[in-house]
Amino acid sequence: MAHGPQPGFKRWLYTTNHKDIGSMYLWFSFAMFLLGGCMALVIRAELFEPGLQIVQPEFFNQMTTMHGLIMVFGAVMPAFVGLANWMIPMMIGAPDMALPRMNNWSFWILPFAFAMLASTLFMEGGAPNFGWTFYAPLSTEYAPPSVTFFIFSIHIMGASSIMGSINIIATILNMRAPGMTLMKMPLFVWTWLITAYLLIAVMPVLAGVVTMMLMDIHFGTSFFSAAGGGDPVLFQHVFWFFGHPEVYIMILPAFGIVSAIIPTFARKPLFGYSSMVYATASIAFLSFIVWAHHMFTVGMPIAGELFFMYATMLIAVPTGVKVFNWVTTMFRGSMTFETPMLFAVAFVILFTIGGFSGLMLAIAPADFQYHDTYFVVAHFHYVLVPGAIFSITAGVYYWLPKWTGNMYNETMGKVHFWLAFVGLNVTFFPMHFVGLAGMPRRIPDYALQFADFNQIASMGAFLFGAAQLVFLFNVIRTVQGGKKATAEVWDNPEGLEWTVPSPAPYHTFSTPPAVR
Amino acid sequence: MLRGFNRLFALLATSVLAHSAYAEKEGAERWGVNMTQGVTEVAHTTYNLHMLIFWICVAIGVVVFGVMFYSMWRHRKSKGYQAAQFHESTAVELVWTIVPTIILILMAIPATKTLYDIYDTEEADLDIMITGYQWKWKYNYLGSDVSFFSNLSTPRTQIDNQQPKSENYLLEVDEPLVVPVNKKIRFLITANDVIHAWWVPDLAVKKDAIPGFINESWTRIDEPGIYRGQCAELCGKDHGFMPIVVKAVPEAEYTAWLGERAAAAAKMRELTEKTFTFDELLARGEKVYNRNCAACHQPNGQGVPGAFPAIAGSKIATGPLDGHLSMVISGSQQNPAMQAFGEQLSEVDLAAVITYQRNAFGNDMGDTVQPIDILNFKNKQ
Numbered sequence: 001m002a003h004g005p006q007p008g009f010k011r012w013l014y015t016t017n018h019k020d021i022g023s024m025y026l027w028f029s030f031a032m033f034l035l036g037g038c039m040a041l042v043i044r045a046e047l048f049e050p051g052l053q054i055v056q057p058e059f060f061n062q063m064t065t066m067h068g069l070i071m072v073f074g075a076v077m078p079a080f081v082g083l084a085n086w087m088i089p090m091m092i093g094a095p096d097m098a099l100p101r102m103n104n105w106s107f108w109i110l111p112f113a114f115a116m117l118a119s120t121l122f123m124e125g126g127a128p129n130f131g132w133t134f135y136a137p138l139s140t141e142y143a144p145p146s147v148t149f150f151i152f153s154i155h156i157m158g159a160s161s162i163m164g165s166i167n168i169i170a171t172i173l174n175m176r177a178p179g180m181t182l183m184k185m186p187l188f189v190w191t192w193l194i195t196a197y198l199l200i201a202v203m204p205v206l207a208g209v210v211t212m213m214l215m216d217i218h219f220g221t222s223f224f225s226a227a228g229g230g231d232p233v234l235f236q237h238v239f240w241f242f243g244h245p246e247v248y249i250m251i252l253p254a255f256g257i258v259s260a261i262i263p264t265f266a267r268k269p270l271f272g273y274s275s276m277v278y279a280t281a282s283i284a285f286l287s288f289i290v291w292a293h294h295m296f297t298v299g300m301p302i303a304g305e306l307f308f309m310y311a312t313m314l315i316a317v318p319t320g321v322k323v324f325n326w327v328t329t330m331f332r333g334s335m336t337f338e339t340p341m342l343f344a345v346a347f348v349i350l351f352t353i354g355g356f357s358g359l360m361l362a363i364a365p366a367d368f369q370y371h372d373t374y375f376v377v378a379h380f381h382y383v384l385v386p387g388a389i390f391s392i393t394a395g396v397y398y399w400l401p402k403w404t405g406n407m408y409n410e411t412m413g414k415v416h417f418w419l420a421f422v423g424l425n426v427t428f429f430p431m432h433f434v435g436l437a438g439m440p441r442r443i444p445d446y447a448l449q450f451a452d453f454n455q456i457a458s459m460g461a462f463l464f465g466a467a468q469l470v471f472l473f474n475v476i477r478t479v480q481g482g483k484k485a486t487a488e489v490w491d492n493p494e495g496l497e498w499t500v501p502s503p504a505p506y507h508t509f510s511t512p513p514a515v516r
Numbered sequence: 517m518l519r520g521f522n523r524l525f526a527l528l529a530t531s532v533l534a535h536s537a538y539a540e541k542e543g544a545e546r547w548g549v550n551m552t553q554g555v556t557e558v559a560h561t562t563y564n565l566h567m568l569i570f571w572i573c574v575a576i577g578v579v580v581f582g583v584m585f586y587s588m589w590r591h592r593k594s595k596g597y598q599a600a601q602f603h604e605s606t607a608v609e610l611v612w613t614i615v616p617t618i619i620l621i622l623m624a625i626p627a628t629k630t631l632y633d634i635y636d637t638e639e640a641d642l643d644i645m646i647t648g649y650q651w652k653w654k655y656n657y658l659g660s661d662v663s664f665f666s667n668l669s670t671p672r673t674q675i676d677n678q679q680p681k682s683e684n685y686l687l688e689v690d691e692p693l694v695v696p697v698n699k700k701i702r703f704l705i706t707a708n709d710v711i712h713a714w715w716v717p718d719l720a721v722k723k724d725a726i727p728g729f730i731n732e733s734w735t736r737i738d739e740p741g742i743y744r745g746q747c748a749e750l751c752g753k754d755h756g757f758m759p760i761v762v763k764a765v766p767e768a769e770y771t772a773w774l775g776e777r778a779a780a781a782a783k784m785r786e787l788t789e790k791t792f793t794f795d796e797l798l799a800r801g802e803k804v805y806n807r808n809c810a811a812c813h814q815p816n817g818q819g820v821p822g823a824f825p826a827i828a829g830s831k832i833a834t835g836p837l838d839g840h841l842s843m844v845i846s847g848s849q850q851n852p853a854m855q856a857f858g859e860q861l862s863e864v865d866l867a868a869v870i871t872y873q874r875n876a877f878g879n880d881m882g883d884t885v886q887p888i889d890i891l892n893f894k895n896k897q
Contacts, residue, residue: 050685051677057753058823124822131750137727138710138752141852142650144823226728232711233726266591267599275609297713297748298724299731302635306628313620317613324612327580331587334599345588352580356573363623365630366566368722369551372713372748437548438717440748443756445675447687449546 004506013108016100017506018085021107023403025082026396028110030472032074033389035118037465039067044427044461047454052445060444061129062121068132072250073157074114076388080253081106081164083395084192086403088168090497090504091186093177093513098170106163113156120146131442133243136224136235140216147217151210158203165196165203172196177496179515183274186495188256190277194284195252198245201288206242209235233298240291248287250384251351252280254391255322258344261398262326264493265341266333271325279318279325286315296367305364312362316355323352336491339413343394346421347386354382357432372442375435381428393420393471400478401485405503408478412470419467426460552717555738555764559720561630569623576619634720637732640702644693648705648712648725648747649855651754651811655693658704662777665860666691667807668757672815675757687744690807692761696770697737705731709855710752716745716762724749737764753823754811788863788887794871797884801872804865808857809873817877824853828877837874837883841893844870858894863887 005011005020012024042063046054055063085103089096097103120127125144128134139147172193176185185193212235215221222228224235255276263270270276292300292308300308326348335341357379361367370376393416401407430453435441439450446454485502496515500508553563591597645656649665656663669690673679682688695701705714707725714733715722723733737743745760765773792800806815812824819826827833832843844866847856857866867885874881 050681052675053677057756058820061750061753061755126822129752135711135750137852138750142710142752226726232728267593268601269603271603271605272609273604297722298726299729302631305631305635309627309631310624313624316620317616320616321609321613323580327584327587328608329603331583331591332597332600332602333587333591334593334597335588335591336593345584348584349581352577356577359573360566360569363565363569363627365562365627365634366569368634369562369566369717369720371722372715433547433549436551438552438745440715440746440756442750443746445686445756448681448683448685449548452547 014104016096016104018089018097018100018103019403019504019506021097021103022082022085022087024107025078025085028107029075029077029079029082032070032078032114034468034472036067036070036075037468039063039070041461041465043067044458046444047446048458049455050446050448050451055444057444058126058129061131061442062127064442065128065131065134066117066121069117069128070114071384072132072246073154074110076250076384076392077161078110079392080192080195080250080388081161083188083253083257083392083399084164084168087399087497088171088189088192089175090500090508091189091495092172092175092180093496093509093515094171094175095507095509097167098175099167102163103167106160106167109156110160113153113160116149116156117153120149123149133239134213135239136213136216136232140213140224143217148214151214154210155207158207161199162203165199168192168196169200177509177512177515183277184515186256187259187270187273187276187280188253191252191254191256191259191280194280195249198249198252198284198287202242202245202249205238206246209238209242212238233295236295236298237292240294241288243294244291245284245287247380247383248283250388252284254347254388255280257391257395257398258326258347260495261340261344261394262329262348264398264490265338265344266330266335267491268329268333269494271328272321275321276325279321282318283315286311286318290315293362293364293367296364297371309362309364313359316359316362319355323348323355338397338490339408339410339417340394340398342414342417342421343390343397346417347390347394350382350386350390350424354379354387357382370435372440373435374431374439374441377441378428378431378435381431385424385428390420396475398490399497400475401489402497402500402502402504404479404482405485405501406478406482407485407489408474408482412474412477416467416470416474419470420464423460423462423464423467427457427464428460430454430457430460554718554720555741555743556719556735557738558630558634558735559718561633562720565626565630568626572619572623634733637702637734639700640734641699642696642701643704644695644701645704645706646714646725648707648709648714648751648758649860650709650752650853651747651758653693653714653758653760654708654860657774660774660778661781662774664691664777666693666761668759670757684744686757687746687759687761689759689761692742692763694763694765694770694773695737696767697740697764699767700734700736703733703735705733709852711749712747712751712758713749714745714760715748716743716760718743718745719762722748737762740764740766757811784862784864788891791886791888792864792867792884794884797868797871798875800865801868801870802876804861804869805872805876808861809869812853817873827873828879830879833873833879834881837885838893840870840874841885841890844873845890845894846897863890863894866890 006014015021046060123146125146127146128150130139130143172189212223216223222230224230224232259270259276290308290312293312361370361379397408397413434450434453439446487501488498489502496513551563551566553560643658645658647654653666666689669688670686674681705723705725707727709727712725713722714725719735721733721735723731741764743762747755747758813819813827817827832840845858848854864887867887867890870885874883
């Protein structure tokens with residue numbers, strides 16, 4: 001019997017095929033991206049003018065919280081797992097992921113987790129309203145009843161991520177084609193290998209902290225309540241011990257994607273492959289010893305402040321190595337600017353700007369002025385939107401011809417890029433200004449001197465949102481048909497994925513390829 | 517199509533009108549793009565540090581983006597440029613690891629120095645205890661009788677767009693923190709419920725207010741003036757509505773003010789002995805209610821379903837008096853959001869607000885509570 005997909009819906013429910021599961025992850029994350037985006041638009045619409053127009057503060061806080069949670073756990077992370085599923089086996093010459101049934105399960109528990117999280121919006125008392133960082137005791141003693149559902153959905157998301165990363169590690173370490181040594185692996189595979197270890201290290205910490213919350217709320221413990229001998233700051237230490245590696249989980253695979261795209265369109269090999277690998281590993285290591293830079297104002301002893309300030313500043317070194325490598329790869333190349341390259345170049349520029357504001361935030365005494373203002377909001381949106389989102393978009397345009405066998409519409413891709421690029425900068429650049437001028441984050445209404453820049457930011461946000469509809473339309477049209485793509489798709493790209501036909505057959509590398 | 521254009525035009529017109537409504541904020545302040553230079557030495561140093569790092573970043577940016585834009589302009593396939601094939605160079609990698617490290621060390625030196633200054637809270641002339649509450653600040657001048665709450669004074673009608681917004685919209689309070697200039701003031705910062713953060717940009721002081729723990733910070737203000745700030749840590753529904761106003765005055769004026777406040781506190785204690793009429797209590801109670809209770813229970817007493825219970829027709833406000841006294845004075849055992857107001861309000865205000873709650877919103881219980889009843893209830897416990 002030929003091994004093909006089951007007909008109809010069962011194909012997707014029962015599938016153990018890495019390509020099907022990858023597609024499901026990507027579609028799911030795009031749906032979550034639109035949902036979280038709509039919440040961002042509610043926030044920006046309310047902030048268009050001073051005064052309360054559209055929503056009340058209770059609902060505003062639910063929107064900021066849900067926007068953050070959905071974008072981090074629902075949009076960015078599953079999108080990277082989707083790309084990993086599609087590309088890692090094809091890049092290392094493996095027939096599938098090492099643990100295909102677990103792969104199916106790690107995807108299929110996600111829709112349930114997010115359905116539960118979204119359902120809290122309709123519960124009495126409303127959805128979680130304590131920010132995506134859910135600081136205790138606002139998220140324990142003072143939380144709405146829906147917090148218990150929030151905790152459960154975080155547990156499920158964590159389980160999904162842990163299983164996903166076990167699968168990725170097992171695949172990379174065991175299923176490489178003969179001759180594919182570790183130092184020959186594409187950087188996307190390397191960055192994902194390191195990311196997967198980060199996930200395994202910190203997702204249990206997140207599960208631990210929400211479990212401590214659950215105990216405090218329902219079982220009478222006092223981990224985070226000073227009245228019972230606990231400490232609210234303990235929450236922040238545990239949370240950020242997860243949270244800081246988490247932000248690198250959302251950026252390391254992006255480094256891998258960009259390191260694949262820039263050499264292809266510069267027609268020149270990546271400048272320093274091994275230094276890129278070492279830089280990634282250094283960033284991953286440093287991510288474990290910088291967490292308290294999110295907490296410079298909690299009143300740490302000065303020795304603690306200094307340690308976390310110095311360690312944080314150090315991250316600039318390996319990150320700089322990466323940026324210099326991309327720029328040197330472009331230097332004296334023979335460049336063309338198709339849509340994936342546009343997004344990758346924008347990634348390098350805008351991520352560097354986010355890196356600069358990150359370096360400023362690392363300086364503890366200056367951070368006392370920046371902390372919890374819109375400057376921080378501008379900073380992390382500059383590293384996450386052009387960082388994670390642009391690299392995912394670049395990756396989708398880069399590999400879409402391989403997945404579907406059809407070329408996407410280049411003009412529409414460029415329109416998407418320029419709308420998104422302008423929208424993004426109009427939205428987030430003014431946030432640096434209002435933050436420095438003194439606007440705190442997470443407020444539904446603001447003083448009059450912040451009105452003009454907020455109005456500009458809101459207009460940019462709607463432009464950025466509209467740009468994503470162009471993307472959706474372009475992808476759907478490409479799936480349906482279009483100019484046929486060759487196996488190589490691009491001009492002499494590097495990697496095993498370009499040696500199989502386009503579209504990639506349902507099963508690839510059933511016999512391992514020869515690796516030079 | 518035409519209708520669409522009309523609607524777009526109407527939208528643009530309203531946004532232009534909205535702009536002219538807050539045209540009072542002019543020039544630099546309205547389009548403010550940078551951090552304040554502040555009014556304390558620490559604030560000046562912080563500003564200089566911020567600008568130093570900013571210009572270093574700009575310089576690095578000019579070099580990196582310069583090379584990048586140059587090659588994007590020159591090294592294009594469309595210009596017939598042939599790709600070089602060079603890659604890997606240990607020397608280059610070493611240079612771009614070592615040079616940034618040196619720049620970082622140069623940044624870390626002034627940053628470390630400033631941090632030591634900020635952490636030196638020794639030898640203060642004056643200690644003020646700051647306590648964050650949902651959603652107001654309490655200031656306690658240690659060593660004197662003076663302590664008071666500071667609430668947002670922007671009227672609800674301005675927030676709901678029924679009235680034009682005043683110049684200091686959302687940055688104004690009923691009772692500012694009054695401090696002397698040129699004195700080292702130590703702040704002892706804590707919170708009563710959730711975590712807040714006390715932040716005044718002009719003083720470059722931002723410190724988390726954490727329930728059960730006391731943080732320290734300090735300032736010495738150079739020039740008299742009014743300095744405004746806000747709570748900086750998400751603390752629930754009205755996080756955006758608990759501003760901070762610091763009024764720095766010459767020392768003589770400060771001493772006079774402190775004396776007045778101490779006398780007023782003594783007078784308030786005397787009032788506890790007085791018997792008030794029903795109407796006096798009701799009128800005072802309404803003010804106290806709007807300032808302390810309305811944020812959660814709403815001005816109409818209807819509460820917010822699922823989050824904050826209604827006062828109108830509630831079992832407590834229409835039930836036995838003791839239960840009502842206990843709820844307001846000691847707070848709720850089940851729901852920590854209901855604070856204990858026994859320590860926050862005077863006996864007079866407690867009597868007034870309880871009388872008000874039992875008779876407003878159609879509760880019509882008809883009973884009066886006198887300050888002495890509150891005192892007796894407190895003594896019983």
